[in-house]
Amino acid sequence: MSRRLIIGAKLSLAIASIFFYGYWNYIYVPLIVVSMLVNYGVGISLVDSEKIRGISKKSILVFGIVFNLGLLGYFKYVDFFLENFNGIFGTDIPLPHIVLPIGISFFTFTQIAFLVDAYKKEAKEYSLINYMLFVTYFPHLLAGPILHHKEMMPQFANKFNFVKNYRNIALGLFIFSIGLFKKVVIADTFAVWANSGFDVATTLNLIEAWATSLSYTFQLYFDFSGYTDMAIGSSLLFNIKLPINFNSPYKALSIQDFWRRWHMTLSRFLRNYLYIPLGGNRRGKYRTYINLLVTFLLGGLWHGAGWTFIAWGALHGVALVIHRIWSELGFKLNTILAWFITFNFINITWVFFRAKEFGDAVKVLKAMFNVSNIVLPNFLEIRLSFLKKFGVGFEDWLGNIEPGGITEIAPHFLLAFVLVLFFKNSSEQLSRFRANYKTALFTVFLLSFGVLSLNKISEFLYFNF
Amino acid sequence: MSNKRFLKIVFGLSILGALFVGSVNYVVDPYGIYKIDVFKNKPEQDKNIRLVKVVKVSEIKPTSISLGTSRTEYGYNPNHEYFSKPSYNLAVSGASLYENRLYLEHSIKQGNLKEVLLVTDWRMFNDPKMKKSFDFENSFHIENNYKYIFSVDLFKSSIRTILNQKTKSEYLENGQRDWNFNQGNIDKEGGHLKVMNKDEKDYYKKSTYKYNSNIYQDTKKSSFEDFRKILELCYENNIKLDIIFGPSHIRQWEAYDYYQDIETWYKWKKDVVLFVEKIANEQNQKPYRVMDFSVYHELTAEKVPTDPKEKMKYHWEASHYKKELGDIVLNRLLGVSSYKDFGVEVSSQNIDNHIRNLRDDRVKFIDTKAYRKGVFISRF
Numbered sequence: 001m002s003r004r005l006i007i008g009a010k011l012s013l014a015i016a017s018i019f020f021y022g023y024w025n026y027i028y029v030p031l032i033v034v035s036m037l038v039n040y041g042v043g044i045s046l047v048d049s050e051k052i053r054g055i056s057k058k059s060i061l062v063f064g065i066v067f068n069l070g071l072l073g074y075f076k077y078v079d080f081f082l083e084n085f086n087g088i089f090g091t092d093i094p095l096p097h098i099v100l101p102i103g104i105s106f107f108t109f110t111q112i113a114f115l116v117d118a119y120k121k122e123a124k125e126y127s128l129i130n131y132m133l134f135v136t137y138f139p140h141l142l143a144g145p146i147l148h149h150k151e152m153m154p155q156f157a158n159k160f161n162f163v164k165n166y167r168n169i170a171l172g173l174f175i176f177s178i179g180l181f182k183k184v185v186i187a188d189t190f191a192v193w194a195n196s197g198f199d200v201a202t203t204l205n206l207i208e209a210w211a212t213s214l215s216y217t218f219q220l221y222f223d224f225s226g227y228t229d230m231a232i233g234s235s236l237l238f239n240i241k242l243p244i245n246f247n248s249p250y251k252a253l254s255i256q257d258f259w260r261r262w263h264m265t266l267s268r269f270l271r272n273y274l275y276i277p278l279g280g281n282r283r284g285k286y287r288t289y290i291n292l293l294v295t296f297l298l299g300g301l302w303h304g305a306g307w308t309f310i311a312w313g314a315l316h317g318v319a320l321v322i323h324r325i326w327s328e329l330g331f332k333l334n335t336i337l338a339w340f341i342t343f344n345f346i347n348i349t350w351v352f353f354r355a356k357e358f359g360d361a362v363k364v365l366k367a368m369f370n371v372s373n374i375v376l377p378n379f380l381e382i383r384l385s386f387l388k389k390f391g392v393g394f395e396d397w398l399g400n401i402e403p404g405g406i407t408e409i410a411p412h413f414l415l416a417f418v419l420v421l422f423f424k425n426s427s428e429q430l431s432r433f434r435a436n437y438k439t440a441l442f443t444v445f446l447l448s449f450g451v452l453s454l455n456k457i458s459e460f461l462y463f464n465f
Numbered sequence: 466m467s468n469k470r471f472l473k474i475v476f477g478l479s480i481l482g483a484l485f486v487g488s489v490n491y492v493v494d495p496y497g498i499y500k501i502d503v504f505k506n507k508p509e510q511d512k513n514i515r516l517v518k519v520v521k522v523s524e525i526k527p528t529s530i531s532l533g534t535s536r537t538e539y540g541y542n543p544n545h546e547y548f549s550k551p552s553y554n555l556a557v558s559g560a561s562l563y564e565n566r567l568y569l570e571h572s573i574k575q576g577n578l579k580e581v582l583l584v585t586d587w588r589m590f591n592d593p594k595m596k597k598s599f600d601f602e603n604s605f606h607i608e609n610n611y612k613y614i615f616s617v618d619l620f621k622s623s624i625r626t627i628l629n630q631k632t633k634s635e636y637l638e639n640g641q642r643d644w645n646f647n648q649g650n651i652d653k654e655g656g657h658l659k660v661m662n663k664d665e666k667d668y669y670k671k672s673t674y675k676y677n678s679n680i681y682q683d684t685k686k687s688s689f690e691d692f693r694k695i696l697e698l699c700y701e702n703n704i705k706l707d708i709i710f711g712p713s714h715i716r717q718w719e720a721y722d723y724y725q726d727i728e729t730w731y732k733w734k735k736d737v738v739l740f741v742e743k744i745a746n747e748q749n750q751k752p753y754r755v756m757d758f759s760v761y762h763e764l765t766a767e768k769v770p771t772d773p774k775e776k777m778k779y780h781w782e783a784s785h786y787k788k789e790l791g792d793i794v795l796n797r798l799l800g801v802s803s804y805k806d807f808g809v810e811v812s813s814q815n816i817d818n819h820i821r822n823l824r825d826d827r828v829k830f831i832d833t834k835a836y837r838k839g840v841f842i843s844r845f
Contacts (some may be wrong), residue, residue, distance in 0.1 A: 166468035202670055435471035443475045448482040455616035
């Protein structure tokens with residue numbers, strides 16, 4: 001294949017990716033282009049630092065990292081910072097309400113990794129066009145996975161990847177269909193219940209509160225892993241393999257296990273570029289604990305500018321420290337109990353992750369443990385009416401979440417549990433893929449159900465307002 | 466199987482599947498948006514009444530409409546002689562003033578509109594959600610409805626339409642809510658008093674209405690801007706507009722006072738009245754009539770029965786009233802009611818005096834302390 005054709009192919013893919021990015025909000029196209037060019041320049045200077053006189057290699061790296069964190073800080077954290085500043089010092093600095101550029105958290109991290117590796121001489125001198133493609137490549141641009149240049153650059157350079165490959169197209173379509181279904185059919189169904197519980201309801205009874213938090217736990221997993229599946233699938237159409245990002249996280253038997261299965265490319269980044277540089281576990285027990293905590297506090301803050309995210313990160317950090325002490329002491333738990341504790345911890349901490357304000361998190365959490373506000377399904381009233389004297393109610397038990405009641409909600413929860421606990425996940429499905437009629441029909445079902453669910457008809461069922 | 470064959474099968478069958486879903490949706494037409502009458506009864510319409518009413522208005526091309534929220538849906542009968550025919554009840558549950566404005570624009574576009582009754586309430590000026598679905602504006606492009614043909618949501622509605630041919634829709638053909646259903650709800654929930662206590666406890670909560678300043682809670686946009694457009698549109702199109710404050714039960718204002726302070730409600734009324742005159746001035750026109758029916762009167766202070774089986778004559782609960790009371794309001798607007806003391810026409814001339822009367826009447830008509838004890842002190 002001619003070199004010019006290959007360059008043309010790469011260039012058109014990079015430009016199409018930038019167009020895709022600008023389709024959401026073209027104002028931020030210059031942002032990603034500038035970020036990319038500056039980082040490429042810094043990266044090249046680091047690889048070739050011997051030729052640059054007068055500036056130390058370290059200063060170049062520091063400049064690069066400060067540049068990236070500065071951009072991220074400006075676009076993501078200014079409001080949060082000013083709000084707290086105003087709160088503490090009683091000032092009244094107006095908040096600029098900067099719109100968060102989509103994907104900035106992701107392309108900041110991929111590029112910091114690139115700079116650090118260039119500094120350590122682990123990154124090669126890549127061509128500008130490959131670097132552009134690496135940063136803007138559309139499948140991962142908006143929500144990851146967080147790519148590493150070492151796994152991507154050789155693929156972009158490999159000329160065999162420019163040959164049409166039906167096997168990869170079939171694989172890509174297969175996993176894309178799984179992802180689409182997970183996102184628009186499963187996650188969006190749970191989203192409705194999570195939204196009513198978190199954002200609309202003013203009070204929740206105990207069962208409603210658990211339905212709310214579990215709905216979000218499922219929504220987030222099916223949404224995010226579905227998104228990743230679609231990214232992996234669409235990338236396969238171009239013969240590019242993206243790293244796996246989820247490995248059945250809710251099957252985890254410990255919090256450490258969970259972080260090896262959940263958003264794996266983020267864990268990898270935080271481990272290699274934060275935890276290990278902080279000293280990792282090489283500086284004694286206590287320093288290890290502190291490093292874990294710091295990593296997760298910052299990891300929490302990376303997910304969003306708010307105290308709820310910091311609280312979420314802190315809880316996970318503390319849990320990891322406790323898990324570490326526990327395993328150092330040599331304790332082991334029964335498998336089912338271990339799963340139960342881990343899953344519930346994750347479910348409860350997601351409440352902080354989801355709540356828009358601390359008040360909402362407290363509302364849901366309080367209700368989850370408020371045994372004085374139990375409302376059971378009305379069909380149980382006849383058999384269990386003696387419970388009434390303990391304050392148990394029997395009416396409108398799911399009204400805040402789903403007016404349709406148990407027949408609407410229960411099958412979904414059951415199915416979701418079965419899917420996350422007993423089924424092979426999409427990466428495992430991918431590795432077992434064989435083109436046959438069964439798989440074809442399965443794909444047809446997922447794809448057409450998914451596509452036909454894109455046209456949502458919004459229902460508004462609150463009658464009495 | 467070769468991978469190429471796999472791809473052919475997947476694409477081929479997916480297209481066939483989509484076509485199947487599309488044809489079922491078109492033929493069953495669960496919302497009546499494609500005007501196919503193979504299945505005449507369409508109970509699924511209720512779930513998407515916002516869309517259905519748009520289509521209905523473009524069919525009926527009404528001369529008169531009523532606008533407002535669920536109170537209007539229940540209370541005002543388009544067949545009443547107050548309305549010139551054809552008429553339609555175009556209010557929808559929980560509509561903000563923004564949504565109402567879009568419905569008005571849509572009705573004007575149909576070419577026949579002469580009269581509008583706008584039943585205002587405070588909540589539509591301070592709505593938690595300026596619009597209830599993100600693509601609300603799209604529902605006015607009726608040709609857009611064809612995109613729903615390829616939709617699983619509509620397919621589910623199609624199936625339910627086929628299965629539930631015996632279920633009735635909660636709406637009448639003229640857009641009014643069928644009151645028989647509400648009687649069922651009140652009975653199921655344990656009678657008028659119980660429903661009232663429960664609803665009022667949460668109705669005006671601070672967490673729902675953080676900003677009591679006539680902005681939509683989510684977008685923070687001023688609802689008076691939409692009010693201005695409504696008034697201007699009516700002037701420009703020579704439409705006779707009546708604006709009323711509806712006759713909810715007086716308990717409602719106590720619930721309001723508990724969370725929001727009743728003085729802000731009086732002020733809101735005054736703002737509305739002055740604003741109507743301001744726009745009239747700008748337009749060099751006579752101000753539209755504004756009548757206040759949320760007053761203290763035997764009709765709005767109807768005794769609430771403690772017996773769950775006993776029925777009220779005029780009210781469902783504090784906020785919604787029956788069509789019997791709506792009829793009296795319409796008669797009053799026509800000037801033919803025997804309740805001559807019910808409802809006050811308000812203007813900048815008498816509004817302060819009127820508000821003073823409301824304050825005085827409040828003390829005479831309701832015991833705030835006892836009310837709060839009944840509703841807000843938690844009972845087990």
